Amino acid sequence: MTDRAGVAHPVLPLVGRTEHLEALAGHAAAARTGRPRLVLLDGPAGAGKTALLRAALAADGPFADMTVLYGSCRAVEAATGYSGVRALFGPLGLAGRRGRTSALLDGGARHALPALTAVHQEGDAVPGDAFSVLQGLYWLTANLMADGPLVLVLDDAHWCDERSLRWLDFLLRRADGLPLLVVAAHRSEADPAAPDALADLVAHHLPAQLRLGPLDTPRVAELAGLVFPAVQPRPAFVDRLAAVTGGNPLQVVRLLSDLRSAGLGPDDAGERKIAEIGGRAVTASVHRMLEHRPDWVGRAARALAVLGDEDTAYLAALAGLSVLHVEEAVDILRHAGLVRAESREFVHDLVGAAFLDALGKAGAAELRLRAARLLSDIGRPPEESAAQLLLVPGAKDPWALAVLRAAATQAEHRGAPEAAARYLQRVREAEPDDPALLARLAKALAENDPERSLSLLHEAHALTTDARARTTTAIQLALTCLSVQRSAQGVQILTDALDALDADLGPEPDPAERELRTLAESTLLIVGSDEKSTFPQALRRAARTTEPPGDTPAQRQQLAMLSVLTAADGGPAADTARRARRALRTPDAPLGAWALLPASLALYLAEEDRAADEALEAVLRDSREKAAVWTYALALSTRALFRVENGALADAAADAQTALEILGRERWGETATMAHAAHASTLVARGEAAQAEEALAAVKRPGLDRFVWEYHWYLMARGRIRLARGDLDGALETFSACGDSMEEAGLTNPVFAPWWLEAACLLGGLGRTGEAREFAERGAGRSERWGTRRALGYAALARGASTPGAAAVEPLREAVTLLRSSPARGHEARASLMLGRALVEAGHAREARQHLREAVAVARRCGCVALARRAREDLMAAGGRMREITSSALDMLTGTERTVAGLVAAGAGNREVAQSLFVTVRTVELHLTSVYRKLGVRRRADLRAVLQAGGAASRWTGDSR
Structure with missing residues (x-):
């Protein structure tokens, strides 16, 4: 506000907020010691939130010795992906080419660039998904904190975009021990632009609440004294002022400014004027200021309300004025106390809204449409024009739709699917029957609203008539069905699309058509392999599929799926390995996880562990590069399960626990199964059955028994835990249930989840050799067909377990020999133990002790502490000597x-x-x-x-x- 001589007073003095400033100081002190805090500063419009933040940011404020990033969100950018992030990090200058060399963007922080840059530039790396950008922003923030504590101050957070709020949640989840303070100022009566994201942020991090209520009468009197320092305000004047404004600081200041401009003071005349103009101080101030000004002042003000602190030439172009007129208008607004002294921003967004209200809805929409075209004409990124268009109801002309589509592309590059969905939804209002648009919108919604995504894809598929386009849509629809656990539906849709495509292609399809068909075939195998209800159909389709050359990505993906399905069907292993190796041969383009993960499983089952490890390492390497955390955790979990069965328990535990730690920070981590199963399996093998049971109880995935792979790994872990805890009937029931479930699905590989071996060994140990033999025989034929040393060793071990007396020695010798030449170290130790026991029973104690010692040694190297201790007990009982088995330092x-x-x-x-x-x-x-x-x-x-x-x-x- 200003006096009549044009001398500016503080726009909103910090009155009555000392305790809030002290509270911020306390939170800053906690953050300095590594106790991160989220502070939510809220109150109605005009309560003084920005004034309080500016006081905190002052040189002598509570954040004086901390790195501070301040950003203010704008209503016009509420739908723009990462606009809040750019408001915070913009002053660092990292968006331009010169910023790319900053040490702040070293390492993982480079993934933050799509969120920071205004437009995709040639040479930029395209992010793998939204997580990679979040991860990059986390490391950028961590780099900032390397030199000291950091404060992130986000003003007008009710207008913050969803992706920026998701990032703050992501950051605070990982902030333990970091010197971080996040302060978000929020207008309590406003509807947030991203209500769900803001609610999640508050619910997850329980922020300290600083509420700015109305000023009491003494504080209103203090404000009046600042405006009229030479006159003592009368109590009746102050009471009327407080009553009319409700103690709202902005309303008090504007009303006092109006009185001063009118030549009135805190006396009877001023009191009477309060009743006349009070209750609408901001709007009244704007209208009163314009009453005695030329028309061009209002036009410039409205341009400023739409474009913000923009280049004067562009403000002039939008207003239809000269640059000189705009500059003079800004000076007039500044002297009237409506524009900040240090920038061309209104002192409050309510001021800008008041200028636009004077135009009416139609006039404001027309001005925003002109602003969108202006921004486009001067080469601004599409999202800036689109932000204006989203505020224009019914903007459906071809130019506007093209801008919205381009803005969606930009948002997709940023890893901001919510923003892309908003832009595409506006396009859909104009083009409701465009299947390509519906499919694109579905992709943008897939992460946060998979059900709506699926519904849109069904619409797109129904609207598509061309067989080729219909197949493309069916592929996306089937993979989305897979993500929402409706594989049967996806299989049916893709099967129908493939049948129609085959009927349409004719005898000589061109290369692109062949590649599309192969991609659809391989996708059908992927989706069909997920659930037991569709797995037999996938097996039958794989059996009648002609093996492709493997010259294209789709062909290699198909080969990978054929290899794992050949393995699931039980062999022979040589065919499985050959197909998997061909799928993994050095391609022209890197293979995706859908090819690498199935091929790794096939190679592991075929006993080609080095090649399986290389495939998983390729997934891990690519996932680290792209910050694709879900794929990374999945690859770790897969490798952990392989290592459990190979007896590499220390390495399995490392993979499983690392995967669990990563998954534990993600909201979708509760659906994980494989890492829990691997972790539980390592614990039970180390003799920690109670802890293993607790680890397996953490599995929360609904409908787990529907799935082909995870469910049977889970049952194997559960059965082994029950066995270790002495619940032999429960263990046998679990292993039998695993076998029945695998038979139901058609999963007959004898090495994957070898339930039959566990059941045979359990029953043989109880002396129930007849029952044990039944299980051994169920696995023997399949092991012969599969043909690996592991499978043959398992069959010999089961045969030995089911053979009574001295006759068990020979099959157990065979088992030890076969398993020793396989990767199955843990089972080798088990076979040596069982052989030692059989030799003792046959009266060959000396030879028995040799095998029992070997069982102890191999088990210890594997980390199978429980088995090693059992073998030592048998060795001592057979007359041998050995020191007590203790854990090494590494075992701890x-x-x-x-x-x-x-x-x-x-x-x-x-x-x-x-x-x-x-x-x-x-x-x-x-x-x-x-x-x-x-x-x-x-x-x-x-x-x-x-x-x-x-x-x-x-x-x-x-x-x-």
Whole structure:
């Protein structure tokens, strides 16, 4: 506000908010010590939120020794992806080419660029998904905190876009131990632009609430004294002022400013005027200011309300004025106390709204439409024009629709699907029957609203008549059905589309048509392999599918699926391995996870572990590069299950626990199954059955018994836990249920989830050899057909377990020999133990002790502590001697600690480890501190020596060194 001489007073003095400023100081002090905080500052419009924030940001304020990023959200940008993020990080200058060389964007922080840049530039890396951008922004923030505590201040958070709020949630989930304070100012009566995201942020992090209520009468008197320092305001004047304004600071200041401009003071005349103009102070101020001004002042003000603090030439173009007129108008508005002294921004958004209200809805819409065209003409990114168009009801002309489509492309590049969906939804209002548009909108909605995404895809599919386009839509629809656990529906839709495509293609399809058909075939195998109800159909289709050459990505994906389905059907293993190797041969373009993961499973079952590990390593490497956390955790979980069956328990535990730690931070992590099953299996093998049972109880996936792969791994872990806890009937029931379920699905591979071996060994140990033989025979024929050393060794082991007396010795000798030449170290130790027991029963104690010692040694190397202890007990009973089996220092490490230790020993720094494992630096530091304590070392150099002595120095998650 100004006096009559044009001398500006503070726009909104900080009165009555001392306790709030002190509270912010307390939260800042906590953040400095590594206790991150979220503070939600709320109150009605004009309550003084911005004034309080500016006081906190002052040189002598509570944030004086902290790095501060301040950003203010705008209503016009509420639908734009990461607009809140850009408001915060914009002053750092990272969006331009010169910013790309900043150390702040080192490492994983480079993935933040799509959120920071106004437009995609040639040479930029395209993000893998929205998570990669979130991860990049996290590391950018972590880099900022490397030099000291950080404060993020987001003003007008009710207008913050959804993706920026999701990022704040993502950041705070990982902020433990970080010197971070987040302050968000929110208008309590406003409808948030992203209500669900804001509600989630508040619910997850329980922010400290600072509420700015109305000023009491003494504080209103204090404000009146600031405006009229020479006159003591009368009590009646102050009471009337407080009553009319409700104690709202902005309303008080505007009303006092109006009185002063009218030559009135805090006296009787002023009191009478309050009653006349009060209750609508801001709007009245705007209208009164315009009454005695030329028309061009209002036109300039309305341009400023639409474009904000924009270049004067562009404001002039929108207003239809000269640059000089605009500059003079801004000066007039500033002297009237309506525009800030330090910028060309209104002192409050209510002021800009008041200028636009004077135009009416139609006039304001026309002005915004002109602004959108202006922004487009001057080369601004499409999202800036689209932000204006979203505020124009019914903007359906071809130019506007083209801009909205381009804005959706830009939002997709940013990893902001919510923003892309908003733009595309407006296009859909004009073009409701465009199937390509519906499919694109469905893709944008797939992450946050899969049900609506599925509905849109059904619409798109129904509207598509061309067989080729219909097949493309069916592929997307089937994969979406897979994600929402409706595979049967997806299989039927894609089957029908393929039949129609075959009828339409004719005998000589061109290469693109052949590739489309192959992609559809491979997708059908992927979707059909998920649930037991569709798995037999996938097996039949695979059996009659002609093996493709493997020259294209779709062909290699099809080969990968054919290999895993051949393996599921039981062989022979040589055919499975050949197909999987062809799928993984060096391609012209990198293979995706849909090809690599199935091929890795096929190769593992076919006993080609090196090739399986290389395929998984390719997935892990690509996932780290793209920050694709779901795929990364899935690959780790898969490898953990392979390592469990191979007897590499320490490495399995490292993979499983690392995957669980990553998944535990994600909202979709509760649906994970494989990592829990692997973790539980390692615990039970180490003799920790109670902990294993607790770990498996964490599985929360609904309808788990419908699925082909996860369910049977889960049942194997459950059966082994029951066996270890002495619940033999429960264990046998679980293994039998696993077998019945696999038979129902048509999954007959004898090595995958070898329930029949477990049942035979359990019954044989109870002396129920007749029943044990039935299970052994069920697996024997399938093992012969599959033909790997592991499978044949399992069959011999089951045969030995089901054979009474001395006759068991020979099949058990065969089992030891076969398993020793296979990767199945844990089962080799088990066979040696059973052979030793059989030899004792046959009266050959000396030879028995040799095999029992071997069982102890192999089991210990595997980490199978429970089996090693049983073998030692049998050895002692057979007259042998051996010291008590104790855990080594390395055995005391948890799986994640082992992973971190291996990475550090291989030369990685804490930040590099954290980025590799999608965890925080603080998490790495905590794990490393625990490792040092358990191993009794003080330096990183000592750590490498200890791990080398234990044979673990070169094992680190995600790398094969």
